[in-house]
Amino acid sequence: MLEVVSQFKYLGSMFTSDGMLDTEIAHRVASASGAFARLHQAKIWSSKALSLSTKLQFLQTIVMTVLLYSGETWSLLDKHLHQLSVFHMRCLRRICGISLLDHITNSLILKRCETFPVESQLRSKRLRWFGHIFGWLTADCPNYSCMDS
Numbered sequence: 001m002l003e004v005v006s007q008f009k010y011l012g013s014m015f016t017s018d019g020m021l022d023t024e025i026a027h028r029v030a031s032a033s034g035a036f037a038r039l040h041q042a043k044i045w046s047s048k049a050l051s052l053s054t055k056l057q058f059l060q061t062i063v064m065t066v067l068l069y070s071g072e073t074w075s076l077l078d079k080h081l082h083q084l085s086v087f088h089m090r091c092l093r094r095i096c097g098i099s100l101l102d103h104i105t106n107s108l109i110l111k112r113c114e115t116f117p118v119e120s121q122l123r124s125k126r127l128r129w130f131g132h133i134f135g136w137l138t139a140d141c142p143n144y145s146c147m148d149s
Contacts, residue, residue: 025080029087032067036091039063045095055095056113063091064121071122072129084118 015024036059039045044058067084074080089106092113098104110117116124 021074021076021080024074025083028067028069028071029083032063032087035063035066036094040094052096052113056115059091059095060115064088068118068121068125072125074122076122081119081122084122088118 039058039062044050045055047055067087076084089109092109092115093099096109096112098109106117
């Protein structure tokens with residue numbers, strides 16, 4: 001007999017009985033924070049030998065991948081997007097050595113780092129996923145092809 005639980009982890013994602021994303025977003029932020037901390041312990045962020053662009057590649061490749069894992073399937077509320085964005089900006093500020101007391105806006109930091117906000121990254125993931133699903137549907141199920149007249 002299976003035990004009834006209020007939440008469980010499957011393929012790295014947290015699922016809850018209420019279907020809300022609060023637990024999943026908290027789990028993603030905690031996991032990405034751990035990845036960021038491990039890179040900090042490895043002296044990646046403070047290294048003078050690495051350029052800013054190399055550090056940002058580490059951030060995008062490791063930390064943001066962990067943060068946005070399976071994000072193409074999320075139906076986000078504003079509070080979730082805010083949590084993800086706050087984490088992303090905190091990482092960028094730490095890498096660039098910018099404090100909140102420096103009063104530099106998020107848009108200037110994004111421009112300086114030549115990166116996109118979390119919302120844009122999620123939108124890109126969704127569009128890529130939609131293209132994948134659409135291609136699969138049109139290839140395997142000719143009835144769904146939009147090219148048919």
